[in-house]
Amino acid sequence: xxxxxxxxxxxxxxxxxxxxxxxxxxxxxxxxxxxxxxxxxxxxxxxxxxxxxxxxxxxxxxxxxxxxxxxxxxxxxxxxxxxxxxxxxxxxxxxxxxxxxxxxxxxxxxxxxxxxxxxxxxxxxxxxxxxxxxxxxxxxxxxxxxxxxxxxxxxxxxxxxxxxxxxxxxxxxxxxxxxxxxxxxxxxxxxxxxxxxxxxxxxxxxxxxxxxxxxxxxxxxxxxxxxxxxxxxxxxxxxxxxxxxxxxxxxxxxxxxxxxxxxxxxxxxxxxxxxxxxxxxxxxxxxxxxxxxxxxxxxxxxxxxxxxxxxxxxxxxxxxxxxxxxxxxxxxxxxxxxxxxx
Amino acid sequence: xxxxxxxxxxxxxxxxxxxxxxxxxxxxxxxxxxxxxxxxxxxxxxxxxxxxxxxxxxxxxxxxxxxxxxxxxxxxxxxxxxxxxxxxxxxxxxxxxxxxxxxxxxxxxxxxxxxxxxxxxxxxxxxxxxxxxxxxxxxxxxxxxxxxxxxxxxxxxxxxxxxxxxxxxxxxxxxxxxxxxxxxxxxxxxxxxxxxxxxxxxxxxxxxxxxxxxxxxxxxxxxxxxxxxxxxxxxxxxxxxxxxxxx
Numbered sequence: 001x002x003x004x005x006x007x008x009x010x011x012x013x014x015x016x017x018x019x020x021x022x023x024x025x026x027x028x029x030x031x032x033x034x035x036x037x038x039x040x041x042x043x044x045x046x047x048x049x050x051x052x053x054x055x056x057x058x059x060x061x062x063x064x065x066x067x068x069x070x071x072x073x074x075x076x077x078x079x080x081x082x083x084x085x086x087x088x089x090x091x092x093x094x095x096x097x098x099x100x101x102x103x104x105x106x107x108x109x110x111x112x113x114x115x116x117x118x119x120x121x122x123x124x125x126x127x128x129x130x131x132x133x134x135x136x137x138x139x140x141x142x143x144x145x146x147x148x149x150x151x152x153x154x155x156x157x158x159x160x161x162x163x164x165x166x167x168x169x170x171x172x173x174x175x176x177x178x179x180x181x182x183x184x185x186x187x188x189x190x191x192x193x194x195x196x197x198x199x200x201x202x203x204x205x206x207x208x209x210x211x212x213x214x215x216x217x218x219x220x221x222x223x224x225x226x227x228x229x230x231x232x233x234x235x236x237x238x239x240x241x242x243x244x245x246x247x248x249x250x251x252x253x254x255x256x257x258x259x260x261x262x263x264x265x266x267x268x269x270x271x272x273x274x275x276x277x278x279x280x281x282x283x284x285x286x287x288x289x290x291x292x293x294x295x296x297x298x299x300x301x302x303x304x305x306x307x308x309x310x311x312x313x314x315x316x317x318x319x320x321x322x323x324x325x326x327x328x329x330x331x332x333x334x335x336x337x338x339x340x341x342x
Numbered sequence: 343x344x345x346x347x348x349x350x351x352x353x354x355x356x357x358x359x360x361x362x363x364x365x366x367x368x369x370x371x372x373x374x375x376x377x378x379x380x381x382x383x384x385x386x387x388x389x390x391x392x393x394x395x396x397x398x399x400x401x402x403x404x405x406x407x408x409x410x411x412x413x414x415x416x417x418x419x420x421x422x423x424x425x426x427x428x429x430x431x432x433x434x435x436x437x438x439x440x441x442x443x444x445x446x447x448x449x450x451x452x453x454x455x456x457x458x459x460x461x462x463x464x465x466x467x468x469x470x471x472x473x474x475x476x477x478x479x480x481x482x483x484x485x486x487x488x489x490x491x492x493x494x495x496x497x498x499x500x501x502x503x504x505x506x507x508x509x510x511x512x513x514x515x516x517x518x519x520x521x522x523x524x525x526x527x528x529x530x531x532x533x534x535x536x537x538x539x540x541x542x543x544x545x546x547x548x549x550x551x552x553x554x555x556x557x558x559x560x561x562x563x564x565x566x567x568x569x570x571x572x573x574x575x576x577x578x579x580x581x582x583x584x585x586x587x588x589x
Contacts, residue, residue, distance in 0.1 A: 030515070030517065031517045032517060032521070033517050033521075035515050053512075053515045053516075053517065054512070054515045058515075063513035064513070231559075231560070232557070232560040232563055232564065233557065233560065234506060234508070234529040234530060234556075234557050234560055234561070235505070235506070235553075235555070235557065236505070236506040236508035236509065236528070236529045237505060237506070237508065237509050237512075238508050238509075238512055238529075241508075241509060241512035241513065242512060252501075254489060254492075255492055255496065257369065257372030257373065257375065257376065257488075257492065258372075258375075259376070259492065259495060259496055267513075268509075268513060270509070273505045273509070274504055274505065274553065274554065274555060275504050275505065289557070322512070322518065324518065324520045324529060324564060325529075325560050325563075325564050326564070326567060
């Protein structure tokens, strides 16, 4: 596939053309932070963002999603959102998270609601221009990304390199197909951006290779860190909710006033929440804060890797920022396990 | 199916939670398909002793309130506490931080000791009688109220959240109030309000009361990291949380 090089004005024109022809969600400012939101103007797109409050998972698995509508006499019908959309500005670490979730939701029992939305999406990734205060993607091997997206944008000085990688990407880039191809110097500069980002996106330094985490956790189940840290845990689930690889949900039903028709929907859940592991008979498999606190690290560093062969923490640092009690830093916890295991 | 007979009773409160039920507007007609109100002071003149469900609004602050509430409990099959005053004591709890005689003198001046003005420290409804369901909030979330009514009509156990406001706040992608250096009670307060206050640029006031197992010690510990003191936290918790554990 090809890499195009666009000046700022031409780039904005292309974004405008995308907005005209497609349903586009792009990164924009919200107060002092950034969010993915419906994009109305190219000028609102902020590819210089550091990190969004929520990851783009909200477009594949919305916080609240209707799964089916039912009639108590006539059965049910599944509900799907079939409108194609474009996500503009997905950072590499979030792209890696999406690719992981793709595997998890299509493994074994295929989640048709997730897969349907995912297939409808065109993803325009972009290399990071400004590191957020807590990012550690450089330690997790996710500061750059080489697959999963349809287009990758890299800003080089005042130009944008538009790397088109798929048929969906080609379709979206139809209006710039006659733009000049990126020259060798630009492509070399892009490699420098990638090398720099791998270094710069390390605001916290992990003292262990990520692929060693499953083994490290294998011997740390009784480590005192779980209890120590969890004493300050609110069980508010913020670390889960902002995590690009957390995908747990709760399924609920509600009826209309006629008590006849209704819907089944799912909402985001989180393993830190007190009731997460409550089952029938009200037994709670993880009633203690420490058990729930520990579970998140095992999920990211051991259980999911055992399923898909990749560590399920992409180093976005959102959990660190979102935890008001300041106990959710995975780097700090994993380093502690390394230091005290020696 | 015969309709459930429902009576609303108000105690010490502003009756704003009843008002939320009118705010259903055209949906009131749907509500009336399911239930038959037999007493509802803000909506009708009728009174009745024949009801299945008693909805109690307000907190209990006088001995005669207590007697009236117990009589209602005797008659009702199901008793629901409606709103912050009924479920936690609400803002009426503020007076519990002071000496009762001082409170009476402050409010009633020279009439402080008149017998009809005699009040005792505020109680939530469940401190006096058994409560079957709680609908928290100041005011209640009318969507939650509607959901609970439908559950009862279906014979299904309604579920109110036992997780923090942070959950709903994160789902709305609000900038955390702590990032603005504010003390927000979201991390210890029961969700179900759709994070209304943080979504409108205010911190959470804690009107829905605590989650079942709030980590108040964590809340105190965390204050220093934001350059705040325990007293700052207590100040925020007083409005709705006076009766809840701080120490």
